[in-house]
Each structure stands twice: as C-alpha cells, then as structure tokens.
Amino acid sequence: MKPRAVMDKTKDLRNLLEARDSVEALRFKSLLLDSASDAIMVHDLDGRLLYVNDAACAISGYCKEELLRMRIQDLDANNPEGLTSPRVRPLVGQKTARFDLYHKGKDGRIVPVEIHARIVDFDGRKVVAGIARDISERKQAEEMIKRMAYYDPLTGLPNRALFIDRLKVALAHAKRNRERLAIMFLDLDDFKSINDTLGHVLGDELMREVAERLRSLMRESDTVARLGGDEFTLLLSPVNHEDDAETVAERILDALAPSFKLHDHEFHVTASVGIALFPGDGRTVESLLKNADSAMYRAKEQGRNNYQVYTPAMNAGAKTRLALETSLRHALERDEFVLHYQPQVNIETGRVVGIEALIRWNHPERGLIQPLDFIPLAEETGLIVPIGVWVLRTTCEQNKAWQTAGLQPVRVSVNLSARQFQQQNLVETVTRILDETGLDPGYLELEITESIAMRNAKRTIKTLASLKEKGVLIAIDDFGTGYSSLSYLKRFPIHTLKIAEAFVHDVGGNPDSAAIASTIIALAKNLKLNTVAEGVETEEQLAFLRERRCHEMQGFLFSHPVPGKDIPMLLDAQAVVFIGA
Ligand code: C2E
Ligand code: MG
Ligand code: MG
16 A cells, blocks of 8 residues: 555646646646657747757757757758758658658767657647657667678778679669779788788788778779788779779889888788779679689789789689699699709809709699799698798708718708798708708708898898707898898898899899899998809800809809709819809
8 A cells, every 4th residue: 555645646746747737737847858868849840949858958059049049950960951851851741750860969069860750739830849869879889780791890991792882883883884993802912921920919900001001092982892811802983094903003012012010020011913894804793803813813923012904814824723723732742843953153163062952843744833833822822831841851861962972062052932931930840851861051051032031020030040040051032122121131140142133134234233233242242141143144144243253153054953863963073064264
C-alpha cells in the first residue's frame, strides 16, 4: 500500500497535467518541455518559429528570443530556400514525417539531427511540431563502420573495395564522356625484407609515410588506395594524354627517392609501377587491374625502381613467369644451378688477384638462364636465401679446392642480394660455411650493392663490422648507380669499391662518365680502398683506368665468366694472357 500523502500528490499532478488552461498547468508543461533532451520546436507552414524549448537553444546555440525571430530553414546546414526546406517538404500531403538532416548552429557547428515532425491543428491554424534529436554519436559510429569497410586502417587510404567502387564510377563516366583514365599498380621493392628487419611497428610507420608521400602527389579527382601488404593502386581520372600517366609515375618514383627517417634510422624505399590505360589496355575493372599488374611485374623484371606501360606481350610474360617460378622452386634440389667465375686482374702486374662467382641456371628446357632473368624472382619468392647459401658454400669449396691443388691463392667474391644481406643469421651462416669448407676468411669477399648498403645504413655498419671481425672482405658493387652518402661510405668497414660497368663502358665517349669514373677512383684512393673497374672491354678503357691508377679490372677484355674447370689455366697463365700491359 502506498502512503496516502503520496497518492494524493500523484493525483494532484495528474489533474494539473490534464487541466487545460490554468497558469500553473501551462508552467508545468513548459517545465517538462524544457527538461527534454531533444529539441522541440513549433513553426508555421512558412517556417516561422513559434515555440522552442531549452534543448533547441542548446543544440543551436541561439537563445529563445533569437530563435523566435528566425525561420526553421535558417537552421538547415544545406540552407534550402523557403518551403522547399526538407524540414517541411516531407510533410506535404501527409501528417507526420521522420528524416535526418544537418543542423547549423550559431557558431557554424554542424550537428546531424533526426527529425520527427507532425502537422497539428492549433486554434484553427496548421502548424508543424517537430522534435530534433542530436544523432552525432550515431553518425560517428556509422562513419566509423563505413571507414572500416572502405578504408585501410593502417594508412587511412581507401582500400580495395572503395578503389573498385570508384574505378567503376570513373569507368562509366569515362565511357559516357569518351575520356581516358589510367590505373597504376604499385608494389614496393623488397618491402618484405625491410619489414622483417625493422619489425612490424617501424615497418608500419614506414608504410604510413610511404602512403603519405603518395597521397600528396594526387589530384583531388584521383584515388590512391592500399590493396594490402606493400601494394597500392592509383586511379587517375581523367587523363588527357597517355604521357600524363607516365609523368605521374615518374613523380612517384622521385617522391620516394629521398630517404625516410624513422627513429634515427634512414631507409630507402623504391617501387615498381605498372600502368594500364582505359580504353586502350582494357575496358573493365578486371582487365585494367590485371594488365596494370602485369606491367608492374615487368617493371620488377626490369630491375625495379621503374615504371612500365602495359603491352599485350606482357600477359604472355605473366604465364612464363609463373612457369619459371614453379621450376625455380625445384632447381636447387635438381642441382640445376652452376657457377661461372670471372677473374679480376691487377692492372699493374697483370696477375689474377680475385675471382667473382656468378650464378647461372641450367634450365632443363630453356637452357642457360642468366642471373638477371631469375634473381629478381628468387628475391621475391624468398628462394634467394637457400640459393645464396648454395652459392656461398660452392664458391668456398671451390676456392679451397684450387688452393689445395696448389694454385696461387686468390680471393673469391660472392654477390649478396638484399634479402640475404638482411638475414638475421647472415654472419653465422658465413662463419659456419667457412668453418665447414676450411677456407681462410681472408680469401672470401662479399659484394653488396650501394643501394642495399644504404637501405639501412646503421644496420649495415653493424653487419659489416661483424663480418670484418671474422676476417671476411667486403666490396661495394656497382658503385655510382645507387644513392651515395659519402659520410656513410667512410663509416662502412669495406675493402673494395667496384666501379659500375655503366661508367667504365662510356669513359671513351662520354666526358661525364669519364669524370665520374675518375672521381670514384680518387675517392676510393682517399678512403684507402681497393678499386675494381667492372665491364672492361676495350684497350682504350684499360688505358684510361691504368692512367688513373685504378687497381684492378674485371671484364671481357681479359676473360668472360667461365666454368670453374677453366680457372686453373687462367691462374697459371695469367701474365701471358694479359693484354696491353
Ligand atoms: P655484378 O655482380 O655486377 O656482376 C657483373 C656482371 O657484369 C656479370 O653479369 C658479368 O657477366 C658482367 N660482365 C663482366 N664483364 C663484362 C664486360 O666486359 N662487359 C659487360 N657488358 N658485362 C660484363 P651476370 O653474370 O649476368 O650477373 C649479373 C648480376 O647478377 C650480377 O651483377 C649480380 O648482381 C647478380 N648475380 C650474379 N650471380 C649472383 C649470385 O650468385 N647471387 C646474387 N644474389 N646475385 C648474383
Ligand atoms: Mg658483383
Ligand atoms: Mg657489378
């Protein structure tokens, strides 16, 4: 049983609420309306506000007096004119309506609101009574769900689904208006190995910065999306001319060229880009994506850090690549790799002082395949790691065998690819192989290219220092073709600089190349490094190098890379074979 006093009070309240005209009743109803958290507003059919509660003021930022001088459409963010206001329009011809719209507050703040409105008769006049509920939170949640479905959480870029949506829209538009568009497939080079060495936190950060550089290049009407992993797609719509897409591709490669600085480390990231154009290279989402992907693979094959425009021949290429990948997986167990060896000769004495091991693949159907035709694929698939171990072991065994046979001892050089160099256990692997083959570490030289060394210079210094401590020699290969940082070069504990074939090749004809080759020789001398000129083919080139006191040469002029069985003869007859001394 409820106490009598309470029951009486309840009854009084009810009477008050039901009472029509008493001043108290009106005050009480107004109090109730003002305590509602939703905005309640009444306006006439022209939109003139007749009544507003406190919440209407809170949402809009206007006081009651201001609101009562305004019209409802003044609060619409989209500011439709007069009675075409979406606030009123849905009511035409019916009594009630529910809809969402954006409400503009006094300070310009936009608030999404849900409106419930009904037309009521009031003293013979028709007025609209509406309730507006702030739905910011719901909208935010909806927005977030949309973002999750359409955007890549790591970089904030559109994801595959949104990219495909936009491509569909752009294609329809381009077809209607007879416009061209371009799509690009972009894959970062060796990003997996960078990620493996950096760890995922830094790897993610690097990925975000890469995304940011890409985004900053795009026009408003273009889209750059992250498909996942280290793959991005770009939609350029419209493009006026085929060359425009190539210009953008060049700008992308340029934008990635400056090093990325993360937590005191510098990293270099390059990308391979494939381009497909509508309508020439495909008319559907699928065909354009597939063809841009094929073009991207061609860019990888061309040595990465470049772009390629799709040509129909590339699809044939894609099939061959797949077949090649399958057979590459079995090549090691089927013993299909062979090493050829190319002598490095002291220019002054004419003596063979070193030998570089160069891999070839003896393919059962395709014959001898050159390293540039399968090393990139081996890198991508990770097969380079076991292949690299095989090269290292075979070379060390071979050198030890030559020494045991009584030939004059020379150093052998082995090329390391990016992936191999980034292996955590590289130093242990090298040490183990030296132990097992019994080769003195001073007769093994490891070659890394300048760009591999610069990719994470601090880490390079560490790795090279541990290798040096074991007594192994280090050469920087293809010097002059990568990103040079002389300050780092000084800090790398290296033994040899190999001047890239490109400069040696042109020393006779191109003054720039001659100047670069001379500078590299002078620089190396300054750093007390051994210099080896690669790709020496002519007497003229040799004379140039000799004049500048380059220490060693390697090239067809002295010998092509040859099978191991031919090396003893070259080691024996060296001074005689040497030309031009
Ligand atoms: P590299 O280390 O710069 O090797 C020198 C390349 O120049 C070799 O090409 C060699 O045959 C070629 N060459 C030598 N003398 C001359 C010359 O006088 N003129 C011209 N035009 N070229 C000359 P190759 O054997 O096709 O090797 C190409 C690249 O493949 C190598 O460049 C190296 O980066 C990579 N490579 C070779 N073997 C291996 C390996 O065992 N492991 C890894 N990771 N990469 C390898
Ligand atoms: Mg080399
Ligand atoms: Mg080289």
